Ligand SMILES: Cc1cc2nc3c(=O)[nH]c(=O)nc-3n(C[C@H](O)[C@H](O)[C@H](O)COP(=O)(O)OP(=O)(O)OC[C@H]3O[C@@H](n4cnc5c(N)ncnc54)[C@H](O)[C@@H]3O)c2cc1C
C-alpha cells in the first residue's frame with residue numbers, strides 16, 4: 001500500500017485530462033529502474049456501486065460468495081473485486097437466457113450472434129445500461145457470478161529513482177466520456193482522478209519490471225525517443241536518469257499532443273535540459289494547432305536524414321504510447337527513412353528495421369499499449 005503524495009493536472013485548459021501522480025515507496029523496500037511500469041489495483045466508484053445495487057433491486061449488505069472473495073457483502077464485492085464500469089459478454093448471454101419476451105430475446109440474440117455487433121454494443125455500456133434496455137431479474141449471487149474480476153492496470157513510470165529517491169511518478173490520461181447522458185470513467189483512471197486525497201490515500205501497487213525497454217548500458221550511446229501523449233512517461237524517467245548519471249550520449253525527444261498551449265507536458269523540464277545540454281534535440285508535433293494534422297511520424301520523416309545518421313552511429317530508437325495507430329505509423333516511417341536515406345529497397349529496409357535493428361542489435365525498443 002503506497003501513499004499518493006502529490007497529484008496535479010498537466011493538461012490545464014484542455015478537454016483532455018492528463019495528471020501527474022507522485023507515489024511514495026518509502027520504507028517499502030520496493031526498487032525500480034527507468035523503463036519499469038507500476039501495477040495498480042483499482043476499485044470502483046462507490047456511486048456506481050450504489051447505482052448498480054439499486055438497479056438489480058438488491059441490498060448492499062446482501063451476502064454473495066465467490067472463489068475470489070469467499071463470503072462478502074454485495075457492496076464489498078462490487079466495490080473491490082469485479083468490473084462494473086463496462087459490461088462483459090457473459091452477462092449479456094445470461095440476459096438473453098433469462099428474457100421471456102420473444103421480441104427482446106431475439107434482439108439480444110442478434111447482437112450476440114455477430115461479433116462486431118457484440119463488441120460495439122458492449123463498448124458503450126455498463127450493466128445499468130443493459131438492464132435499462134432489457135430488464136431481467138438477477139439475484140445478487142447470480143449477478144456477481146456473471147462479472148469479470150478486476151485486474152491491475154499498468155502505468156509506465158515517469159521518474160528515475162536517482163532523481164526522486166523513494167518515489168514513483170506516473171503520467172496518466174484519464175479515460176472519461178459521456179454515454180446515454182451519464183458521465184463515465186475508466187476504472188483505474190477514474191479511481192485515480194476522483195478518489196485520491198494527497199498525503200492521505202494509499203493505493204495497492206507493485207512494480208512490473210521490464211527486461212528490454214531499458215537505457216543503453218554504454219552511457220555514450222545516443223538515444224532517440226518517440227513518446228506522444230502519455231507515451232512521454234518513460235522518457236522523462238530516461239532523461240532524469242541520463243542526467244543523474246552524467247551520460248555523455250546525445251538525447252533526441254519527439255513529443256506529440258493536441259495543442260502546444262495546453263498539453264505540452266513537462267515543457268519547462270525539457271527546456272531546462274536543453275539549456276544544460278542534456279537534451280540535444282526536442283521535436284514536437286501538435287496535431288490540432290493547424291488545419292492539417294501533424295503527427296510525430298511526419299516530424300520523423302522530415303528529419304529522416306539526421307535520424308538515419310544517428311542510427312548509423314549506433315543510436316537506440318524507442319517508441320512509447322498508443323499501440324493501435326501511432327506505433328504502427330511510426331514503424332512505417334522508420335522503414336521509409338531506411339529506404340530513402342539508407343538507399344535500400346523496401347524489402348531490405350523492412351529487414352533492417354524488423355530484424356537487424358529490433359531483433360539482432362536490440363536497438364529498436366517499444367513500450368506500447
Ligand atoms: C505497459 C503499459 C504501460 C502503460 N502506461 C500508461 C501510462 O503511462 N499512462 C496511461 O495513461 N496509460 C498507460 N497504460 C494504459 C493503462 O494501463 C490503462 O489501460 C488505461 O489507463 C485505461 O484504464 P482504465 O481502467 O481507466 O480504463 P478501463 O475501465 O479499462 O476502460 C478503458 C476502455 O474504455 C474504452 N473507452 C474509451 N473511450 C470510450 C468511450 N468514449 N466510450 C466507450 N468506451 C470508451 C476504451 O476502449 C478502453 O478499452 C499502459 C498500459 C500498459 C499495458
Ligand SMILES: NC(=O)c1ccc[n+]([C@@H]2O[C@H](COP(=O)([O-])OP(=O)(O)OC[C@H]3O[C@@H](n4cnc5c(N)ncnc54)[C@H](OP(=O)(O)O)[C@@H]3O)[C@@H](O)[C@H]2O)c1
Pocket residue numbers: 016018173228229230231256257258285286287288293295296297321322323324325326327329330369
Ligand atoms: N483505442 C483507441 O482508439 C486509442 C487511440 C489513441 C489513444 N488511445 C489510448 O488512450 C490513452 C490516452 O492516450 P494519450 O492521451 O496518451 O494520447 P493519444 O490519444 O495517443 O494522443 C497523443 C497525440 O497523438 C496523436 N495521434 C493520434 N493518432 C496518431 C497516429 N496514428 N500517429 C501518431 N500520433 C497520433 C493525437 O492526435 P489527435 O488526437 O489530434 O489525432 C495526439 O496529438 C492511451 O491509453 C492510449 O493507448 C486509444
